[in-house]
Amino acid sequence: MQVIPVLDLLDGQAVRAVRGERSRYRPIQSSLCATSDPVAIARALVAATGARTLYVADLGAILSRGAHEHALAALCDALGDGFRIWLDAGFTAFSPMRALVERIAQLTRSASPAAIVPVFGTETLVDIGAIAEASACGFEPILSLDYRAGRALGSTHAESGWWPSRVIVMTLDHVGAYAGPDLDTFAAVRALAGAREVIGAGGIRHDSDLALAAGSGAFAWLVASAIHDGTLGHGDVHRGGF
16 A cells, blocks of 8 residues: 655645644644745655655645645656656646646746646536546546545545546545544445545554555555654555555
8 A cells, every 4th residue: 555645735835734624724834844835845745755646735726716836836846757746726627627737837847847647526526527538638537535524525426437547535524633544434435446546535643544544455545644743654654565
């Protein structure tokens, strides 16, 4: 199982996510570095985990306050070729996703920037046909099935025929909550997913939680708070074979 670090962007800074309650998000205070600068935080997360993928939630875009185009371009430049940025920017359909990715590409300065992989979250997705369109254009999209307070957000989750090859189970209540991973919701989605790669998100506190997540059959798990707080580090990730 892979550990994929998470960076949340809001008002030009990396912020700490708490239960999906975005009004409570504040600039990150991390044990990894003494700044909330997105590039510095991204580099620190990568160094702490050895990851080659970074999940980025552009909360400015999700909240309709404007995408962090320049910050995202800087992340692509800093992380470089061979790296993947899984980007959730509140995409509603295929066209706005493609337009944002193209704008970011125009702003990059590196000859070999990191590649952006679009994440379509059911919280914001309006046109489920966007998944097929993105796949046909070579974007290899990921679907995030979003939940809050035990309720599925947005488009129906039970009809799995339109799901792409990778699906995230995003239980917002567990993000930054130190409540442990939501394995029940994860198991319910995995039962519908067939051969798809299913990725969990939120709730990881320490290496024991990682072991539970791996035992659930997760392809990967998205983690942030435990890395920033030092309760999960590079040694924990690699000792467990994650």
